[in-house]
Amino acid sequence: MTATEARRAEVRAALIGAAEAAIAAHGLPGLRARDLAKTVGCALGAIYTAFPDLDALIQRVNLRTLAAFEGALGPEDRLAPLPDAGAATGELVRIGLAYLDFARANPLRWRALFQHQPQDGAPPPDWYLVEQARLFRFIEAPLRVLRPDLSPAACALLSRTLFSATHGIVILGLDARLMPLSHDVVRQQLETLIRAMAAGLSAADPGDAA
Amino acid sequence: MTATEARRAEVRAALIGAAEAAIAAHGLPGLRARDLAKTVGCALGAIYTAFPDLDALIQRVNLRTLAAFEGALGPEDRLAPLPDAGAATGELVRIGLAYLDFARANPLRWRALFQHQPQDGAPPPDWYLVEQARLFRFIEAPLRVLRPDLSPAACALLSRTLFSATHGIVILGLDARLMPLSHDVVRQQLETLIRAMAAGLSAADPGDAA
DNA sequence: CAAGGTGGTGAACGTTGTTCATAGAACGGG
DNA sequence: CCCGTTCTATGAACAACGTTCACCACCTTG
Numbered sequence A, B: 001m002t003a004t005e006a007r008r009a010e011v012r013a014a015l016i017g018a019a020e021a022a023i024a025a026h027g028l029p030g031l032r033a034r035d036l037a038k039t040v041g042c043a044l045g046a047i048y049t050a051f052p053d054l055d056a057l058i059q060r061v062n063l064r065t066l067a068a069f070e071g072a073l074g075p076e077d078r079l080a081p082l083p084d085a086g087a088a089t090g091e092l093v094r095i096g097l098a099y100l101d102f103a104r105a106n107p108l109r110w111r112a113l114f115q116h117q118p119q120d121g122a123p124p125p126d127w128y129l130v131e132q133a134r135l136f137r138f139i140e141a142p143l144r145v146l147r148p149d150l151s152p153a154a155c156a157l158l159s160r161t162l163f164s165a166t167h168g169i170v171i172l173g174l175d176a177r178l179m180p181l182s183h184d185v186v187r188q189q190l191e192t193l194i195r196a197m198a199a200g201l202s203a204a205d206p207g208d209a210a
Numbered sequence C: 001c002a003a004g005g006t007g008g009t010g011a012a013c014g015t016t017g018t019t020c021a022t023a024g025a026a027c028g029g030g
Numbered sequence D: 001c002c003c004g005t006t007c008t009a010t011g012a013a014c015a016a017c018g019t020t021c022a023c024c025a026c027c028t029t030g
Helices: A002-026 A033-040 A044-050 A054-073 A085-105 A107-115 A126-146 A152-173 A183-203 B002-026 B033-040 B044-050 B054-072 B085-105 B107-115 B126-146 B152-173 B183-203
Strands: none
Touching: A002 A033, A002 A044, A002 A054, A002 A107, A033 A044, A054 A085, A054 A107, A054 A126, A085 A107, A085 A126, A085 A152, A085 A183, A126 A152, A126 A183, A152 A183, A152 B152, A152 B183, A183 B152, A183 B183, B002 B033, B002 B044, B002 B054, B002 B107, B033 B044, B054 B085, B054 B107, B054 B126, B085 B107, B085 B126, B085 B152, B085 B183, B126 B152, B126 B183, B152 B183
């Protein structure tokens, strides 16, 4: 039994790797079941013994992308409390720029995180939300320094807002359809945005973000 | 000659209308060539006499969506110069909230604006960029009041940044995958963001946005 | 070693967008 | 008014997709 299970696990891992390579090379439309089977060296139907469908496989790839970004964010000790508001603002800027850099370095894998939406309309699995929450801790840590008065729920909410604004800059800044922007210009715009928000948050009426 | 041209134009208009309805009802994947032909009452191949492919048809629908949003922004005289910085900030907030409201009211048509990317990799046609530029004038007008020192190019760039941040809030705020947020919470977060950026812009070193 | 069940196989299915030989309508000159 | 020409709409056919399923081989077990 363990022999067949090991083979299944091996095929699963190989499929995830091949899918990641296909997405990194040609984007989400570059993920084709027949190509996967060919590169992995298994039958077409074998894919569906390892995963219910290609959507589940994409989710696995997306999880790895999130984990790769977490690695790019730096070691775990970045979550240690920061000394003052200035350091906290700097940390937020650092995270935002790391997000931009990661998106630029891995454009297709990063786009797949948002481009993909399961046609089933089903919510993402728990292990996916867990990884999301892990990443948001990196934003919430400096946020707690800037706004120690916020409840954990309000802090979580505000971190989503900060991330959303950053994400907007990155996703449209890397999209040549809207405007051709150089790397440096996007960097500067992003830094300006984050510093403006951090400044606004420190000075804000605590009731604002409730 | 005019008779056949009139018929062609009629079919074109009917196809755009049917495509818009299909996208509004079931999103971009709900646009199927055979369904279109059936609802319009023409043959399958007739679609390809009116448009080179379905991508071109989607672009026509997206143009109508942009025009509908422009209508929702209010009359043209909104572009008149504003008296002071406070009024300009209020106008930016109003535009941002209008964007949010439009996205909420027409979720699938609005998503199609960004979800769609032509596989050809070709740049969008000129008439599409023209409509985009028309919309950005609504942001640039109040921006000129807040930062009269900016060159037109810097103003255009800054308006893109402002829009991008707003867009990030809206697109992730309406997406239940990230966090289930109520309408009012998203509204408040968006208003906070825009006011923080407007305040940061007024106070900023003019060199920041060059 | 024979019998039974489990799991991989790849041909086949149902849907896509797009094309193309063909039938038919529109037009112009006799 | 009619026939020859040209151009257009038609829908069956094509290629490619994700997914399924009857089959066959292998492994486990008595």
